[in-house]
Amino acid sequence: MTGLEPAALTPPHEARALFRSGTDVPTAGWAPGHTQANLVAVPADWAEDVRQFCARNPQPCPVLDVTEPGSFTTRLAPASDLRSDVPRYRIWENGELVAEPVDATDWWRADLVTFLIGCSFTFESQLAAEGVPLRHIEQGRNVSMYVTNRPCRPAGRLSGPLVVSMRPVPAALVATACRVTRAMPAVHGAPVHSGDPAALGIKDLSRPDFGDPVVAEPGDVPVFWACGVTPQAAVMASRPPFALTHAPGRMFLTDVRDEHYRIR
Incomplete structure (x- = not known):
């Protein structure tokens, strides 16, 4: 923690800019009224496994968006950068945690498919x-x-x-x-x-x-x-050669309003 309190009036794009500059905090309470998302990126040859895992386990893994291989943008926040706009990332090799960078740009790969999953x-x-x-x-x-x-x-x-x-x-x-x-x-x-x-x-x-x-x-x-950390538990259990995720509790803040996902 840096001592910053959740900024109720900070819009998502400003919060992402803070995270991009190195601010590392849990995102609960940040940009209230805007959807937050879990992030898991895997090599393209594992993407179908993740897609099916999410489809078979929709409560812990409700998919909000899936990128093209190598893309680091999402329709949920078009001006964002998935490589740097999360407060902290986790890097996995063969199911083992090998790094927790605040910027994942140096770890990004051209074959990564990123899943953005709903967050509580x-x-x-x-x-x-x-x-x-x-x-x-x-x-x-x-x-x-x-x-x-x-x-x-x-x-x-x-x-x-x-x-x-x-x-x-x-x-x-x-x-x-x-x-x-x-x-x-x-x-x-x-x-x-x-x-x-x-x-x-x-x-x-x-x-x-x-x-x-x-x-x-x-x-x-x-x-x-x-919880959307469920895919990280699956990464630990199933040991894909590489995966990149958010650190638990440090989510990707989207531009989408919560109401978009509320059933009336």
Whole structure:
């Protein structure tokens, strides 16, 4: 963290410029009202495996855009650069994390196909508007993410477990959180579970696999949503020769308004 607070009035293009200049922060709370996206780029000969994996696992992997091989632009933000406009990236070789650069330009390849996948940060502004507190933003932390005991449906060479994000929600507002997020299936939709984390194979909420531990308030219930870090878990499990992703919680900010993905 750099000490910067999420800038509620910062439009996406200005936020991307900050990230391009080296500002490395979780993006929860940034440019509220605009869709955020997970990023995973793989060599073209693995793209069909990823495409099918996403199609078979639409809740954790709802695809918003797919680029042509080598392209570093997206229709979701035409003036952006996918190589540099994320706060931090992850570089994978044979399933092993080898680097976490703030600029991935030197790692970019002409054969990379990039998938932009819906992110639960997108529905947070609507949760807040409905009175649901966002504890991780209140505490200045990244959201907590956990690898579960639920396998995703495999596709070709790609397989792996479901990853979830967790938000503590006051018990009286769990139904509200479910209603709000159910209306946004393109950004993970309704929770996959609420209550006892052991049902997902999670032993200790204070030790997330990705992100930061978030402290619950008295009366809060842990609520779990499918998470776009799931493809990273599949990369670790399936070991493609190369992959490039965002760092968990550090998303690509698009120019698209959240309303575009909300079912009326």
